[in-house]
Amino acid sequence: MNTRKILYQFGYRRCADQDRPSPxxxxVIVVGAGPVGLCTAIDLAQRGVSVVLLDDADRIGEGSRGICYAKRTLEILDRLGVAKPCLEKGVTWKLGKVFQRDDQLYAFDLLPEDGHKMPAFINLQQYYLEHALVERAAELPHLDxxxxxxxxxxxxxxDGVTLTVETPEGSYDLDADWVVAADGARSALRGMLGLDFRGEVFEDRFLIADVKMKGDFPPERWFWFDPPFHDGRSALLHKQPDDVWRIDLQLGPDADAKAEQAPERVIPRIRQMLGHDAFTLEWVSVYTFQCRRLERFAHGRVVFAGDAAHQVSPFGARGANSGIQDAENLAWKLALVIRGEAPESLIETYDAERSAAADENIGHSTRSTDFIAPRSAQELRFRDAVLALARHAPFAKRMVNSGRLSMPSTYETPLSTPDADEWSGSVRxxxxxxxxxxxxxHDQTVWLLEALDGEETLIHVPNGGTPPAGRRVxxxxxxxxxxxxxxARRFDATPGSTYLIRPDQHLAARWRHTTPEAIERASRRLKGLDGEHA
Structure with a gap:
């Protein structure tokens, strides 16, 4: 069932490439105009790389789908020029509460400190994010x-890839130096290369409903184990813009997906949860999910990102957030390779770093699913014992797993220089x-990440000597x-401290005191130039 009307529709137009005698x-050609494909294309275009973005549809707005966007994702979107409309429209939140039956087990604060431009999370229907990205893409001269x-x-x-593209006016061929496959969980490009996922498929079914109503619930994440309105199962509640509320209800592995989406089945469930019937259904779906990924994300000149590369359960908001971080990791590396400033082998670091990130997300997602929907009597006994202990024992609260929420990845790769000195603070x-x-x-307020933008940068704390030279400092x-x-507190900054920042704003190296030679070596490693002559 889908009662949400199409919000944004785009017309097909014939392009000059269709009239050329040869391809x-x-x-770069990016396939798939979802959040991951759009972010990849925008990032590349902002770096001066010409991009063609292909999508088989002509619309966005069919169901809210992903709604939770984490602080790191918002920082990326800010660099891409779309955070402002998302923040203006989205519901900001940072508090979560976990219940068993009617009792609150504990609450958590995802951003307890000040001094950050972006909030911990916003809730925003995916079609609003996609629309903001499409509008931004239309502003960029290098993006088609x-x-x-x-x-x-x-x-x-x-030396590249040839794509055959079907349109309402017939098919045509395109050549690309690189292709980014961001065409989703049912990726056609993945099928064309004969690639399979490895991992685990979960059988439990969940009902997802967007309900329009006036509600007194605060803008927080509320999760129930065995709630009184849904005995023996779990439930989740999130607030979205436009007086729309996201409700997830566990159904069990034997639920009939088609029957459960019928209004005569959905409405009584929602009425029992809310205690009234002053609501309308915006969108309903029943889903199962997988925790799987491709063995490799880079296959020659075809690189996979987002759901085309990996899939996780929705618990913890790890799908879209990790996919947008894929885009961020890949775009700056592709730009350097295309400009001839880095070897093609740099793309292998994308594969290594984002494969590790996918494994981390899959691990968290699998453990969350096993706790929320135990698949054996032993898992159920463990879950119930933890919930009983959590009422009285602080250590048990940390064991309750209602979905570990998305966090950015830390890359353990050769790009990082040895960190022999002791450092405190929150930087890693x-x-x-x-x-x-x-x-x-000029005595104007700025944010550190804004000042970095998307370039390789040195941050230097002066100590009376000459600052590093020859690059962006x-x-x-x-x-x-x-x-x-x-x-000073977050970076444990002392006089002479120097920090090398990657174009994706990850910390590549830091020194208490350094030399031009050490900086140059670290910069070359960052670009994948180890062992190559300058």
């Missing part, structure tokens, strides 16, 4: 979105930087003023 060649352009054929070559090698409020040289106290001390 046009493009540096082609709706109702369906990829029906793929041929790999040593390989992790994205924490934000901090600063002042610039931000000097604390000159370019950026840490008037409230957030930077």
């Amino acid at each position: 046009a060649r493009h540096p 979105i082609r709706w109702r352009n369906k990829v029906i054929g793929l041929k790999r070559r040593n 090698l390989g992790a994205p930087l924490p934000d901090a409020p600063m002042r610039n040289g 931000l000097v604390i106290g000159h370019d950026l003023i840490d008037q409230d001390g957030f930077f």
Whole structure:
């Protein structure tokens, strides 16, 4: 059932490539105009790389689908120029509560400290995010979105890929140096290459419903084990914009997916939960899920991202958030390779880093699912014992797993230099930087991540000597003023400290005191230039 009308529809238009006698060649073709494909294309276009984005549909707005976007994702969207409309429309939240029956077991705060531009999470229907991304894409001269352009054929070559694209006016071929497959869980490109997922398929079924109503629930994440309105199962409640509430109800593995979506089955369940019938259904679906991924994300010049590369359960909001982090990791590396500033082997680090991130997400997602929907008597006894203990024992509260919420990945790769010195603070090698409020040289308020933008950058704390030269350098106290001390605390900054930041705002290296040679070696490693002559 889907009662949500189409919100945004885009017309097909014929392009010049369809009239060429031979296939046009493009540096990058992205397949799939969902959040991951759009973020990849926008990021590349902002870096000056020409991108063609193909999608077989011509609309967005059929169901809210993903709704929870984490702080790190919002920071990425801010760099891409779309965070503002998302924040203005979205429901901001940071508090969660976990219940058993009617009793609250515990509450948690996902961002208890100040000094961050972005909130812990926002809830926003996916169609609003996609619309903001499409509008941003339309502003970029290097980005061409082609709706109702369906990829029906793929041929790999040593120096690129040829795609056959079907349109309402017939098919045509396109050549690409690189193809990014962001065409979702049912990826056609994955099928064309004969690639299979490995991992686990879960049989439990869940009802997902968007309900429009006036509600007194606060903008928090509420999760119930065995609620009185849904005996023996679990339930989840989130607030969305437009007076729409997301409700998830566990149904069990034997539920009839088609029958459970019928209004005569859904409405009584929702009425029992809410205690009234002053609501309307916006969108209803029944889903099962997988925790699986491709063995490799990079296959020659075809690179997979988002659900086309990996799938997780919805518990913890790890799907779209991890997919957008795929896009962030890949875009700067592809841009360097295309500009000839890095070897093609740099894309192997995308495969290594995001494969590890997928494994981390799959691990968290699998453990959450096993706790929420135990599949054996032993798992059920363990879950019930933990819930009983959590009422009285603080240590047991940490064992309750209602979905570990999405966190950014820390990359354990050769890109990180040895971290022999002792460092405190919240910064970690390989992790994205924490934000901090600063002042610039004109005494204007700026945020650290805004100042970094998407470029490789050195941050230097002066110690009376000459700051590092020859690259983009931000000097604390000159370019950026840490008037409230957030930077000093979070970065454990002392005179002489220097930090090398990757284009995706992850920390590549740091030194208490360094030399130009050490910085150059770390920069070359960042670009995959180990062992190559300058």
